[in-house]
Amino acid sequence: MKKQLLMTLLALLSLQGIHAQSRYESYGLFDHLGVGVSLGTDGIGFDLAAPITDYAALRAGVSFWPKVKYTNDIKINDNNPLIADHVDLEAKLNIFNFKLLADVYPFKGSSFHVTAGAFIGKKELASAYNTSTFIKDPSKYGRLGLKLGDYRITTDQAGNIKADATVNSFKPYVGVGFGRAVPKKSRVSVSCDFGVMFWGKPKVGAMTRDDWGNETYHQFKHTDLDEYDDEDLKDALEIAEKISVFPVLNIRLSGRIF
Numbered sequence: 001m002k003k004q005l006l007m008t009l010l011a012l013l014s015l016q017g018i019h020a021q022s023r024y025e026s027y028g029l030f031d032h033l034g035v036g037v038s039l040g041t042d043g044i045g046f047d048l049a050a051p052i053t054d055y056a057a058l059r060a061g062v063s064f065w066p067k068v069k070y071t072n073d074i075k076i077n078d079n080n081p082l083i084a085d086h087v088d089l090e091a092k093l094n095i096f097n098f099k100l101l102a103d104v105y106p107f108k109g110s111s112f113h114v115t116a117g118a119f120i121g122k123k124e125l126a127s128a129y130n131t132s133t134f135i136k137d138p139s140k141y142g143r144l145g146l147k148l149g150d151y152r153i154t155t156d157q158a159g160n161i162k163a164d165a166t167v168n169s170f171k172p173y174v175g176v177g178f179g180r181a182v183p184k185k186s187r188v189s190v191s192c193d194f195g196v197m198f199w200g201k202p203k204v205g206a207m208t209r210d211d212w213g214n215e216t217y218h219q220f221k222h223t224d225l226d227e228y229d230d231e232d233l234k235d236a237l238e239i240a241e242k243i244s245v246f247p248v249l250n251i252r253l254s255g256r257i258f
Contacts, residue, residue: 027051027182033257034182038063040250042119042197043095049181049254057103057181063119065095074233076134076146087134087146097121101173103181111179111191119171119197127164135159148233149224154207154215163206163220165240167199175248183256191254197246204237 030050036059038045047061070091076083101117134146135155146153146161153161175195183189205219222237 027054027057027184029053032182034254035257036061036181036191036252036254038193038250038252040193040248041246042097042248042250045099045250045252047099051182054108055105057105059099059101059103059117059181061099063097063099065093068093071131072232075229082136083147084132084134084136087130088132089128090131091126091128093126094122094124097171099173103177105180113177113179115173115175115177115193115195117173119173119199121169121171123166123169125165125167125202127162129162130160133159148220148229149226151208151218151220151224154209161206163204165202165204167202171197171199171246173197173248179252179254181254183254188253188255191252193248193250193252195248197248198244199246201242201244202240204240 029052032051034049036045036047036049038047043063043065045061045063047059049057049059051057071088072091073086073088075086097119098121099117099119101115103113103115105111105113130146146155153163155161173195175193177191177193177195179189179191181191203219205217207215208218209215220237221241222234225234225237
């Protein structure tokens with residue numbers, strides 16, 4: 001009798017363990033929480049993730065690029081003797097986005113996922129400004145400006161200019177990947193994503209002034225520049241006008257909090 005009772009208890013405990021394991025492995029609506037750190041073409045990312053079912057999960061977080069700087073010198077097309085022949089420019093990235101993504105796992109037991117969502121952030125993608133004056137006497141001629149084609153970029157009284165490259169603040173995203181946003185078989189896992197961010201055609205603009213002194217914000221196209229302007233600058237504008245989507249490739253380290 002005691003032996004039968006012991007066997008019955010062991011069987012019940014075994015069934016309870018199987019039930020608990022099944023409940024643990026099967027995800028429900030926001031019953032688990034994961035945290036992730038990613039690195040890729042969209043920058044450095046941090047996010048929180050929660051499952052909806054075994055077949056879907058939501059991720060919310062931020063991604064950004066460090067403020068990387070790039071320097072170059074450009075040739076100036078201007079016959080004014082008060083303007084220098086070359087000017088040193090410095091460009092700086094300014095990428096910061098919030099992201100909301102939904103992962104769908106179409107195959108049971110597989111970590112392959114299809115992702116859709118959006119990145120929402122700053123319009124300004126990068127900015128450029130001069131680090132050497134192109135006006136030979138900026139204290140006296142600080143409003144001469146930098147001539148590009150038929151336009152003259154406005155300067156401040158010290159002879160400084162600023163131009164910026166902008167994209168859409170709302171950027172839809174679609175992609176595929178491998179790995180779970182919230183790990184199932186372990187506390188920590190690695191996943192990867194491949195996709196595209198639709199950010200619209202980048203626009204390069206600056207404050208400009210016409211011959212009558214009227215100031216407007218003008219978005220430049222490579223066709224605005226003429227044969228005497230800097231070739232590298234024209235090539236950069238032409239390339240930027242064609243890039244309406246941005247490829248996203250990243251690797252993500254995920255951890256399950258509970």
